[in-house]
Amino acid sequence: METKVQFNVLESIENMYKFSEDSQLRPALFETLGDDLKHLSRYLQVNEMQALLFANAFIVSFEHSRMSNVFSHFGFPDYKMVFYLQDIEVLFKKKLLLKERHFDAQRMDYLIDRKISHAITKNLNPDLIKTELTDLSQVLEEFDKYSEMYDNESITKPELDRYLFSLTDEYPNIEFFKKLDQWSLPPYEKFFLLDTIWDAISCGDNNYNTMVQKTLDDYFPSRTASISVINRLVEGNSNLIKYNLIDVLKNNYRNRIKARLSKSLVNLLKETEKLEIDFFEEENKRLIQSKSIKKKELFYNEAEISAIETLKSTLVESKFKQLQKRLDKKAMPLGITILLHGKPGTGKTESVYQLAKESGRNIFKVDISQTKSMWFGESQKLVKKIFTEYQEFKETEKKCPILLFNEADAIIGKRKEAGSSNVSDTENAIQNILLEELENFNGILFATTNLVENLDAAFERRFLYKIHFEKPSSQVAAKIWKSKLPFLSEEEAFELASKFDFSGGEMENIARKILMDEVLNNISPCFDGVMNYCKNENWTNGSVSKIGF
Known part of the structure; x- marks a missing residue:
């Protein structure tokens, strides 16, 4: 609240x-x-x-805002300033004087803060005067006041920029500002980042509290400038994205795009400033806990059993660590990469789940369709981000987790001819990034695909194991039928296995229909009912293939 003081401030300064x-x-x-x-x-x-x-600096500032001019007024040569540096520094620390953007330590260019000037000329108490700020939260609260002053036109844009520029010099004890200097952010990105941090602190969480366009509109007088920066953020052409400082939550409408602090920045603030900011994992659907996976008995053909047993052995924690040490000693890639390929429904994905369950490893699952971003040029960045997030996830886990690329046909297929279309060029760019990431991968990766014939040759050497999943043989299919429908006799199970060339997934569909009939329609399960469902399982009448005919 503005209150009058008991003496004439301006008159005292003039005297x-x-x-x-x-x-x-x-x-x-x-x-x-x-x-x-x-x-x-x-x-x-x-x-x-x-x-x-200060009094002399205040009057001198109307002509020459240099401390050297103040000392000339005293009748001193410039070097005499050296004897008074401690007192001058106090004036800067208390924000009674502000350093010019291109500050020269010999001339000591300065400005009088507009709010101080206003208080003096109106003979009011100077609200801006405060004790030295010692932590980032206090400085961000001060930043918020400067932002309000700028919004109310109490200070100009150059004054706001000078304030942003001066933070490292003003607060050398705050480690975060040293990092801020290293990133070489332009003023509008500094403004945006500090505002996003302050939003997280003042809201009490980091759950996309910053409206991107509103924040940029607060800085730029022109909406066109705001939109230009939004485009750069969305396309990843911003230092804020380059240095992984923020996450952007996109929207079909760019004026509704939101931002939050990245996990790495949240960790940096905790490490350097002891600032605790909650980081919401957004109930990440990619993360599958091994304990949440239901145990399932899987049946494999003879050729697959040997490969699966090798994988089981590899994923035993003691053997996995031993293997990594040996690979490291021989300067070989540490990543264990496995490609499971075969027709749909043959148990590729479920095999990964059961291997994860048995080895106690959590899964970071990736839906490849999500890399086909609606924002041009974003798909490549999303692929790179997948590996970054996996490594972050890995660091929080006791056991190395599994990175699962499910139904990876779209990104490991043969490359298209360059320049044939924008889509083809984007897919090729995605593959190049994926190849590069696989080359340096350190972890456990499974990829599943239905179209191994279409696999790009460049990926062949990137996968350590390549396991082909066939449809189950008659003997294996009979075991699957019996496990899914225990009421079947051994002979009935073998008859179904011999007559119908189904995958395990198709057999499970039929078992579910039988169960639904029993629960919803009180129909007792029987062999004839199963046979009828088998005959109608495929899309076309002629598609049921009878083994032996």
Whole structure:
């Protein structure tokens, strides 16, 4: 709240300026200015020498905003400033003086903050004067006030930019600002990042609280400039994305796009500033806990059993660690990469789940269709981000988790001719990134595909194991039928296996229909009912293939 003070501030400053001329700051000056010095030092919450320096800097700023000019007014040569550097620094720390953007330590270019100037000319208490800020939260609260002042046109854009530029010098004790300098963000990105951090602190969480366009509109006087920056953010052409500082939640309407702090920035703030900000994992559907996977008995053909047993052995934690050490010792790639290929419904994905269940490894599952982003050029970035997120997930796990690329046909198929279409070029770019990531991969990766004949040759050497899943043989199919429908006799199960060339997935569909009939329609399960469903399982009448005919 603005309140009047009991003495005339501007008059005291003027007296101090007049009597200081050519005084060389002799003791007699301080005797002459006794009451004025006492009042102003209390008003500014500084000592008398600092009050005298400020008073002269205030008047000099109307012509030349340099501390060297203040000392010329005292009748001193420039070098005399050296003896008063500690007092001058206090004025900068208290924000009574602001450093010019291109600050020269010899001339000491400065500005008088507009709010201080307003308080002095109106003879009001200076609300901006405060004790030295010691942590990031306090500085961000101050930043928020500067943002409001800019919004209310109390300060200009150059003044706001100067404030953003000065943070590292003003607060050398805050490690985060040193990192901020290293990223070389332009002022509008600094503004956006600080605003996003403050949103997370003030809201108490990090759940996409920052409206991107509104924040940029707060900085830019022109909506066109805001839209241009939004486009760069969405396309990944921003330092905020390049340095993984924020996550952007996209929307079909760009004025509804939201942002939050990235997990790596949240971790950095915790490490450097002891700032605790919750990071919502958004109930990530990609993460599958091994304990949540239901145990299932799977039946394999003879050729597949050997390969699956090898994988089981590889995923035993003690053997996995031993294998990684040996690979590292021989300077070989540490990643274990497995391609499971075969027709739909042959148990590829379920095999990964059961291997994860048995080995106690959680799964980071990727839906490849999500890499086909609606934003042009985003798909490549999403693929790269998948591997970054997997590594972050891996660091939080006791056991190395499994990265599962389910139904990966779309990204490991043969490459299209370059330049044939934008879609083809995007798919080729995705494959190049995937090949690069696989080359340096450190973890466990499973990829499943139905179209191995279409596999690009460049991927063949990237997969350590390649396991082909056939439809079950008659003997294996009979076991599957018996496990799914226990009421069947051995002979009935073998008859179904001999007559119908079904995958395990198709057999499960029929078993589910039998169960639904029993629950919903009170129809007792029987062999004839199963036979009828088998005859109608495929899309076309002629598609049922009878083995042996």
